[in-house]
Amino acid sequence: MTDIATQRREGTTILEIVRAAASDADQEFAEHILWSRTPFPFGKVTPKQIYKAASRVRRAAANDIALCDWCDQRAADEDSVCANCRSALGRSTNG
Numbered sequence: 734m735t736d737i738a739t740q741r742r743e744g745t746t747i748l749e750i751v752r753a754a755a756s757d758a759d760q761e762f763a764e765h766i767l768w769s770r771t772p773f774p775f776g777k778v779t780p781k782q783i784y785k786a787a788s789r790v791r792r793a794a795a796n797d798i799a800l801c802d803w804c805d806q807r808a809a810d811e812d813s814v815c816a817n818c819r820s821a822l823g824r825s826t827n828g
């Protein structure tokens with residue numbers, strides 16, 4: 734079975750693209766980038782978007798910064814959601 738990170742896209746696998754940004758990336762990390770940090774599977778995803786997302790996550794991890802699960806902005810301390818998304822989520826559930 735071939736999983737999505739190793740399927741070829743425009744001649745290069747997603748794992749190879751992710752490794753260009755984060756050389757120690759493994760399969761699981763590549764899957765995380767694709768599913769959680771790009772519009773995939775709902776929108777068209779380019780190799781450049783995958784590279785940029787992987788690079789951003791790698792830089793954030795290197796600097797011990799948590800990114801928002803929803804929008805990739807910097808998350809609030811001890812949280813996985815940024816202030817903007819926390820506010821928006823609060824509105825949608827309370828309003």
Ligand SMILES: [Zn+2]
Nearest residue numbers: 801804815818
């Ligand atoms: Zn956010």
